[in-house]
Amino acid sequence: MATRKALAGPGNEEFAITTTNPIERLRVRSPPSTSGPHIVFAGALAAAVATAAVLDQSLSKDHVLPAVSTLLFVLAAAVALIMWRRPRRGPRLSYWDVAGVLTFIGVCVAAAIEPDQMVRLVAGTDHSP
Numbered sequence: 001m002a003t004r005k006a007l008a009g010p011g012n013e014e015f016a017i018t019t020t021n022p023i024e025r026l027r028v029r030s031p032p033s034t035s036g037p038h039i040v041f042a043g044a045l046a047a048a049v050a051t052a053a054v055l056d057q058s059l060s061k062d063h064v065l066p067a068v069s070t071l072l073f074v075l076a077a078a079v080a081l082i083m084w085r086r087p088r089r090g091p092r093l094s095y096w097d098v099a100g101v102l103t104f105i106g107v108c109v110a111a112a113i114e115p116d117q118m119v120r121l122v123a124g125t126d127h128s129p
Helices: 022-026 036-058 061-085 095-111 115-123
Strands: 003-008 014-019
Touching (some): 036 095, 061 115
Antiparallel strands (some): 003 014
């Protein structure tokens, strides 16, 4: 990086000295890693699928989709908090994108819940057809 300094000489005339930093030119700047959001997205989807598999075995069928939908919303909120704490925007996938996709998947899972299934869940009865 070159800088110019104006100095007053012995006869009050000004002259410019250009200084350069050769080390600055030699430094190789590596781009920031862009794999973080990909890893978070894969981990969140893996957690949602694993939770659905475990809950399918341990809970009734009426409880699985609402629990997975809630988990996806919580994961989306956690990823959004990560992005809020570390604001970075690049041309590639960001944490905001991951939070948005997880929210969208959570909404799709919530839309797959039947209304009478929610009534049974809220009412506390376990009469499945």
